[in-house]
Amino acid sequence: MAAGILNSVPASAMGSGTNLPDKSINDVISIKLPPLEQPTEKEQAVSSVSMPKDKRIGYAIVGLGNLSLGQILPGFGASKYGKPVALVSGDADKAKKVAAQYGINPKNIYNYQNFDNIKSNPEVDAVYIVLPNSMHEEYVVRAAKAGKHVLCEKPMATSAAACQRMIDACKQAGKKLMVAYRIQYEPHNRLAMEWVRSQKFGKVKVIDMMNSQNIGDPSQWRLKKALSGGGSLPDIGLYCLNTARFVLGEEPHTVIASTYSTPGDERFKEVEETVSWQMHFPGGAVVSAATSYGVHQSRRYRCYADKGGWFGLDPAFEYSRLQMEGSHAEGNQEIKIAPSIKEVQQFALELDHFAQCILDNKTPFTPGEEGLQDQKIMEAIYESAKTGKPVKLQTITTIDTFRGTPPKGDS
Amino acid sequence: MAAGILNSVPASAMGSGTNLPDKSINDVISIKLPPLEQPTEKEQAVSSVSMPKDKRIGYAIVGLGNLSLGQILPGFGASKYGKPVALVSGDADKAKKVAAQYGINPKNIYNYQNFDNIKSNPEVDAVYIVLPNSMHEEYVVRAAKAGKHVLCEKPMATSAAACQRMIDACKQAGKKLMVAYRIQYEPHNRLAMEWVRSQKFGKVKVIDMMNSQNIGDPSQWRLKKALSGGGSLPDIGLYCLNTARFVLGEEPHTVIASTYSTPGDERFKEVEETVSWQMHFPGGAVVSAATSYGVHQSRRYRCYADKGGWFGLDPAFEYSRLQMEGSHAEGNQEIKIAPSIKEVQQFALELDHFAQCILDNKTPFTPGEEGLQDQKIMEAIYESAKTGKPVKLQTITTIDTFRGTPPKGDS
Amino acid sequence: MAAGILNSVPASAMGSGTNLPDKSINDVISIKLPPLEQPTEKEQAVSSVSMPKDKRIGYAIVGLGNLSLGQILPGFGASKYGKPVALVSGDADKAKKVAAQYGINPKNIYNYQNFDNIKSNPEVDAVYIVLPNSMHEEYVVRAAKAGKHVLCEKPMATSAAACQRMIDACKQAGKKLMVAYRIQYEPHNRLAMEWVRSQKFGKVKVIDMMNSQNIGDPSQWRLKKALSGGGSLPDIGLYCLNTARFVLGEEPHTVIASTYSTPGDERFKEVEETVSWQMHFPGGAVVSAATSYGVHQSRRYRCYADKGGWFGLDPAFEYSRLQMEGSHAEGNQEIKIAPSIKEVQQFALELDHFAQCILDNKTPFTPGEEGLQDQKIMEAIYESAKTGKPVKLQTITTIDTFRGTPPKGDS
Amino acid sequence: MAAGILNSVPASAMGSGTNLPDKSINDVISIKLPPLEQPTEKEQAVSSVSMPKDKRIGYAIVGLGNLSLGQILPGFGASKYGKPVALVSGDADKAKKVAAQYGINPKNIYNYQNFDNIKSNPEVDAVYIVLPNSMHEEYVVRAAKAGKHVLCEKPMATSAAACQRMIDACKQAGKKLMVAYRIQYEPHNRLAMEWVRSQKFGKVKVIDMMNSQNIGDPSQWRLKKALSGGGSLPDIGLYCLNTARFVLGEEPHTVIASTYSTPGDERFKEVEETVSWQMHFPGGAVVSAATSYGVHQSRRYRCYADKGGWFGLDPAFEYSRLQMEGSHAEGNQEIKIAPSIKEVQQFALELDHFAQCILDNKTPFTPGEEGLQDQKIMEAIYESAKTGKPVKLQTITTIDTFRGTPPKGDS
Structure with missing residues (x-):
């Protein structure tokens, strides 16, 4: 690359x-005010x-x-x-x-x-x-x-x-x-991105992701294809897609997907209920993702690395109370970790x-280019689900190709 | 009672x-807007x-x-x-x-x-x-x-x-x-209060509580007795004291306490570092509490009940991301629970x-009466630590004696 | 069905x-000895x-x-x-x-x-x-x-x-x-199976699963195709495959898969490193699974249901200290649960x-028939990864088709 | 010291x-057999x-x-x-x-x-x-x-x-x-002991501990003073007492205690239900402990240190599935940790x-001397509860004074 x-x-x-x-x-x-606690405590001036x-x-x-x-x-x-x-x-x-x-x-x-x-x-x-x-x-x-x-x-x-x-x-x-x-502006997810990029536990080679919620009222616009453009994928599956691209900084070259909608469920007459898909990235990472409009809410992902650790978020995409978690080996111990960062208003x-x-x-x-790229990939996912074949995307070997100026840290 | x-x-x-x-x-x-999700999901209209x-x-x-x-x-x-x-x-x-x-x-x-x-x-x-x-x-x-x-x-x-x-x-x-x-206005702690009062897992007979933080700059007003009135007890130990009274709704009739300050630590020349104390309540509940200005931050409590369960908060007194937790028996299983409620801005x-x-x-x-009652109990705690004897307080057998109109639910 | x-x-x-x-x-x-604790406590005679x-x-x-x-x-x-x-x-x-x-x-x-x-x-x-x-x-x-x-x-x-x-x-x-x-004999996984079958939180429609470990010595027999028959899939991915079939009781009718092995990694000259695959079941459940020999150990799955809850195990396939977890909605709370059952020696x-x-x-x-069925599905997974096409399997609409007498409960 | x-x-x-x-x-x-996994994984040959x-x-x-x-x-x-x-x-x-x-x-x-x-x-x-x-x-x-x-x-x-x-x-x-x-032979508790002694997060200055269970049949020997010698204290409170001494390696010089038994509860006619007590140690550590025979089972402790962290066990004293936990500051993060070690049969x-x-x-x-020392301290606790006064014990300034040859590591 x-x-x-x-x-x-x-x-x-x-x-x-x-x-x-x-x-x-x-x-x-x-x-700025001086800190009240010992320097060994969490920074909180x-x-x-x-x-x-x-x-x-x-x-x-x-x-x-x-x-x-x-x-x-x-x-x-x-x-x-x-x-x-x-x-x-x-x-x-x-x-x-x-x-x-x-x-x-x-x-x-x-x-x-x-x-x-x-x-x-x-x-x-x-x-x-x-x-x-x-x-x-x-x-x-x-x-x-x-x-x-x-x-x-x-x-x-x-x-x-x-x-x-x-x-x-x-x-x-x-x-x-x-x-x-x-x-992409939320601190827990940004920390995950930093851990992927800095190879905190080695190179991330596999990510598994899930974003689901149980959508209600069948008459809402989200379930009308002309208004929404699709079902669970563009609404919530997009978080998996966009976050995978964000933490890795890379663009997938191949997607493989299938969809499922419960027959007779009036919510899914026009748009899909569940999508599961795989994305292969130039650096070798494999992403296994699923999204569904038909099951209880769960929003999570884990990044599995090759030098003794994994990490992720659960919940990952909620409006508040996100939680990072990980696990790594130290001697004969396996240590679970759960870093937490100041709660913020994400919007x-x-x-x-x-x-x-x-x-x-x-x-x-x-910028708009970031949204365009996601749209291209979603179209490839739908195509793969429809044709039953892997769909190739343009191979891109640069990093953060469609992103602009990074957000400033907590100011 | x-x-x-x-x-x-x-x-x-x-x-x-x-x-x-x-x-x-x-x-x-x-x-009010209609809910987007199934009625089996968390209420979130x-x-x-x-x-x-x-x-x-x-x-x-x-x-x-x-x-x-x-x-x-x-x-x-x-x-x-x-x-x-x-x-x-x-x-x-x-x-x-x-x-x-x-x-x-x-x-x-x-x-x-x-x-x-x-x-x-x-x-x-x-x-x-x-x-x-x-x-x-x-x-x-x-x-x-x-x-x-x-x-x-x-x-x-x-x-x-x-x-x-x-x-x-x-x-x-x-x-x-x-x-x-x-x-007393924060939803997780209010839920704990409701579980105590409704005897969700039976009668709460023991509560253990801890509130600590590692205070820094020795020149800050919190460490000057003339300005603060005391050390860890009135600043952070008060959370244990006040929350125990709040969840039980009762007033302690006896306190037993001891204090400790590290010799030579300039932060604790005027005020105490650590207080541990016990409170006995009219209904039989025993509260075992500790507070310290000299150790890493931890703010927690657990209410232990007599019909198969306990519950509490950890963290309990932070400004955000409070977490309720509990454990109860069901058949041959012990089930840990962690209810979560919408994050709120507590102030x-x-x-x-x-x-x-x-x-x-x-x-x-x-109201002011609630603060006065805490002050009386803190004075009893200091007296017990000083004299090495249990200190009796006025026995009060009514509930919520010093409180006014309860806050309205989430509006 | x-x-x-x-x-x-x-x-x-x-x-x-x-x-x-x-x-x-x-x-x-x-x-049998009489219990020592109150009947409200966990059964433990x-x-x-x-x-x-x-x-x-x-x-x-x-x-x-x-x-x-x-x-x-x-x-x-x-x-x-x-x-x-x-x-x-x-x-x-x-x-x-x-x-x-x-x-x-x-x-x-x-x-x-x-x-x-x-x-x-x-x-x-x-x-x-x-x-x-x-x-x-x-x-x-x-x-x-x-x-x-x-x-x-x-x-x-x-x-x-x-x-x-x-x-x-x-x-x-x-x-x-x-x-x-x-x-299939381990109590935590058996409880998950019971919760799927009894529809504790409704019908399970999506399961995501991961089983990974970072294999070492390239000369071990597990990495020689003639001895092992394959890489991560038959050794550890099989847990996902077999456990999904077990908890659902059904047999998949279609699999879609892709594999990846890091070029130049001498461990993966003969056998695959990573497999990600999807399985579609007759009752509508979609399983999204991944397995890898090249990343840090993680063994987990979650079953997502359509009436307000999900549950799973993490870790799911270890030799000890398995942990069940779940989350469900109750009023305006989302309650995480972690049932635990007596530790057992699984072998x-x-x-x-x-x-x-x-x-x-x-x-x-x-019995042997259970192993044969897994082998057939693994062959379909390899075929799908090789051909880039979904592979259909025989449609089976009975439950527990290849299983014998259920194990007795704790005796 | x-x-x-x-x-x-x-x-x-x-x-x-x-x-x-x-x-x-x-x-x-x-x-001994060679390990199967990468050296970056947990040691498990x-x-x-x-x-x-x-x-x-x-x-x-x-x-x-x-x-x-x-x-x-x-x-x-x-x-x-x-x-x-x-x-x-x-x-x-x-x-x-x-x-x-x-x-x-x-x-x-x-x-x-x-x-x-x-x-x-x-x-x-x-x-x-x-x-x-x-x-x-x-x-x-x-x-x-x-x-x-x-x-x-x-x-x-x-x-x-x-x-x-x-x-x-x-x-x-x-x-x-x-x-x-x-x-004192169990690996999680031994790791806590090592972390106290090595000052992993600084000096441990406060420990809070709880050991409770809800005892049943009033006719059992544990509730007959002539057979048991006491109630919750010698049976389960002893774990707090002994473990505090073990992790610190020191002996308390002062104890302060109170007891409570529910009036009319036939289980507690002869022996005490609940004891809460404080122990002061020569190095300055303060232990706040409680034990009860009358509430739901909970067995936990935390050691609070003065350089940015705390750690403990929950559950701490069960026969299996003990769990270590801790929390420490790193930059602007507070990181919870949960080290786990191989499950062992403690007996x-x-x-x-x-x-x-x-x-x-x-x-x-x-050896017997270790048991004798605990008995002396329990007698002091009962005396303090009875007299309402702190009870002084012999001041001992050596470490592990009553212990013999440490157990060998996992062989």
Whole structure:
């Protein structure tokens, strides 16, 4: 394999941004207090680092469903570089209530018809698209055309072609585009990535992964192929796919897959219930993954290495309380380990990374190209399941090929 | 034991409050979304419930040390009924920075001299005292005199007499007083309390508890007796003491204690390093507890019951990622259990409980009387350690004798 | 699927045995003592149940390698129905030492040439074949011809054809044949099986499994294809395969597989390093499994069900300290569970089951047919990996089709 | 504290033994096989080390209750240096059955009247006393007078005076005396001891310990003071006491205790239900311990150290599946660890240690003096609980003052 070439894709292709005239990363305020405990204890000196409220990146949230109300808007409570300044919803009454809860000016409420008017709203620096998958393309393009940077939920779209059009639109508008791959900003998963890359227990040669949940109401958009683009794979299986690529830094050259849906289950008339697939990577790693919409929730993975240890996360992809675990040999002992790191609000981390990229004119760590690559692999997985044959993908031997500037550590 | 008499102390003695004219618990906004998963999965329908920003209780934070900057001010990000509106600090520069970070009007910055001017600031509904222990009394009294409700950090003060004066001052001013016993509002500990009270595995007859941390800088105020009132006991041992009382609902009638400080350790010239003590309760429960400022951090307890099970928390008293655990017999199996509940911001919970009590004119669950009772027991512990004899306390046979209105469930 | 037909294969086809004239299951001695603890505690009344030493089934152990010296011979220390009475080894000196350690009459030491002389040794009731895989066929056949019942280590042989010949030879000799599938007798795995079959948390629809170890010395027989028949798959991957079939009770109709061996690794010149495969079962269950000889040891599986829970074992296939684990929803809690059962000596359990079958003239739970079926599936896995296509197997809709009499509970 | 003086008590005072004429430690047979796995994996080369059956120490087991039938006799199945050769019981029928199960010559069955006849039985090298506590003295003395080495269950006796008489009798007879402190031979607890002594995470300054079980049948001898000498303390609390002394290597100088028994509970008419006590050690360690006969089983302890870590066992004192656990700081992570070591049969370990001491003429690691010291401390605990005052003990500043030759590692 060639030596890792970070950012081999030119930044221009990932959407560069002009700095905002009145907001800058240099405005950040940092307060540090001395530690209270012995130096042998966990590092825990309190530091309060954040942008002044009036210098933060203003976000418009597009779509007020479960994710926006349950995670993203509460996530701003822990954000240090962003703030919610506008809402876009088809339900004016709900939007009004939410605006009151979060102190958002009711004048900054939009609907899907007048959404393009954000162009003239200087409070909105960036737009966060939290809509059904099939609508991502339209709203990313409209946001870019309105001159706003765009953060888009995963999966990026429902086809590789759409992903490419979204990248092109942002590039043309000179605006940044980031796909909201929360896991790539989350500290436990980042530690796993570091342990893979630093070969803490040797080279990782096998990873097994599972992401499942038991989906309910058959009428929800996630189960309509035209809106979702697929079933468990693009919604939750994508975490396995994207996280495997992230921790390894490599791209799979071959996928082998099969799917299964329970006959007669009305939830799975249009989209698949369960997918199990294998991915082979250039460095020799084999990933064995499964995802299902039909069983109890479990979100886990383990990376098995060749010098006396393995490690992983369980749970791996939840919104909170992630747990790293591992096991390694020491003499005649086998030692299980469970490192824990400060609990964080994961959505705040991605909101802040994107805000920092805008303030500092950097390419996001997970730009549109990262989402496009996942979409290509998902299409290969479906093809393999359909044809019963391994599907080859373009062989890529560079590292972190589709990623931009890494997120800063805890600031 | 007499049947449980909830709120046996008249509410008037706990500080009743007049409702705020322009803010009411009825202003709360509630949005509920349907669940996405099967009914057999964990309940997780998203609900967004909070007061509009402009109707929330405005807090003045007094003292900008580790706890305020590291936990309380960030905690407002998750608060649904409160907001920070004023800061009180001896360091004007730091206060200005913090105000900018949290969007607090710089006009609402006070120092210890002009603190009493909050009286004329209508934005301030309540004051949160986050100062060294020996200063609690003065600032609680001044806040009450300024006509504000008061939330005071634990330990409430450095003597029972001071506690009583604080209660009296708030009563006289007609203002509510709450001691910030975070654990009594935290869901994992509340579940433990419910399991004790409902006798899930029978009657709890023994509890063992430990709260330790390895304190650093010998010059910090926590190690100066005049400022702290004591060492590990009032700072962290208090969690054991208060949580034992909370889960049992009873008051100890006897304490037996010993202390130890490493000779020559400059941290423990004025205050004790380690305390181990036993508490006997009217219902027969025996609590064996220890606390130390001189060893690695551990915060845990277990409640041992007489019908086939035990349960507890480990960690029990951290700011996040608490974990309940238990073990019980089933046939020929011993089953370990680890229930988990949604991660919460614990300071937001207590900020919101106090705000709700103010908005709804209720006595807080942990009023000044609760802090006074702990102070009396700590004085008995020190006396036992000093005299080498068991110390008897007033026998109290009612339940939750010093507590007010229980916090509402997750709203 | 048809209703479960236990023992659908006639017992005659599985090797029936004539009872031994002087030994009978009725000779068992049972002593029971009253429990010392409260009935709410785990059942633990002591019972001592075993055959008198002189009425136990006498075993000849064939092969004195790691498994015999490290597990099987020590395992007799916990056996209640068997005893070691003869040794077969090519190393006379080692055999003599082992005989002294275990109190075996040195006259009962055989080598591979004079092995057939056991025919005339009345102390030997049964033979346990613990040789390299490719030698299983020869020694099972010779043992049967010598008129002895045969317990054979897994994998049963290196081809389905050989398995069939072994079954035929035992049938012809009127002797019982059992394959040493330890896991099917082990209590934690049996509890998992019961939870699958009783649908404790609903129907199990997905299982993910991993069995890995980092094999050393490249010259060992396990890495020579002529001796082992394959690499990680028949040695350790077989545990996943066999345990999935066991807990479900069903037989897979389709397998999809790929293999990988690190280029240049001298251990994997002849046999494969890593196999990942998927199995689809008639009831709809999907199994995603992986096995590797090239990474740190991990042996685990989880069964994901459709009514609010999952469960599994980790470690699942070790010789001791297996651990069951699970997680299920209860209201707004997710509860992890870890049932534990009395530690047992697993080899004693299979030695005793086979001894009981001989004493009681029953078909073993894992007769030769069980080993043959695994061999057929392993051949399908290799074929799928080679051709890059799913491989169909005979569709079988009965339950426990290749199994005999279930083992008795803890006696 | 003075430097550790191992074996400061002259061996002669601990009971020296004459070697057996026809048995020697040199007769041990050792077979070692090469490891199968990579050197980065856990050490696991198989070694088979044991005495020939006919050279092993022959034990007479006195008393056929729960412990003998449930643990000790089965334990011989894993013993490498001992074998059961005689039984002593008041129930001839039971003894006959047990003899048949374990292949013991029925001529070697004794009762409490003819017990002294073992003197003339050359098969019996040692006697293991497994009787109610109050009978230990008589049978240890009779065994010594019969010229046999003696292994005595814990607690050693029901008074310090009796302990001294037992030591004296064995000394006079020139026979070895060992108290069956299983935990001091068990690998997980020994690892904890090594971590304390090597200061793995710094100096251990606090230990908290709990040992509880919910005792049943009120008529059992354990609840009759004349037979047991006490309640939870000598039976299970002793594990806390003895293990604290073992891991620290020191002797407490002060104890502070209280007891509690549920009024009206018929189990606790004669003996105490719950004891909680504190022990202060010369090096500054504080032990906070509790034991109870009235709550669900839990057996645990933690050692808290002053350089960033703690460790302990949970469960700590069970017969199997002990688990070590710990937690330590590394940078900004807190890492939980759970080392595991090969599962062992704990009774075999102590049977083998005593057998090795006899064969090799060494003083056992836990001689009578160790039992006497525990008895003195238990008497101080009862005194403190009775008087409500701290009780001082003789200050001892040497290390492992009452212990003999450490057990050999896994052979």
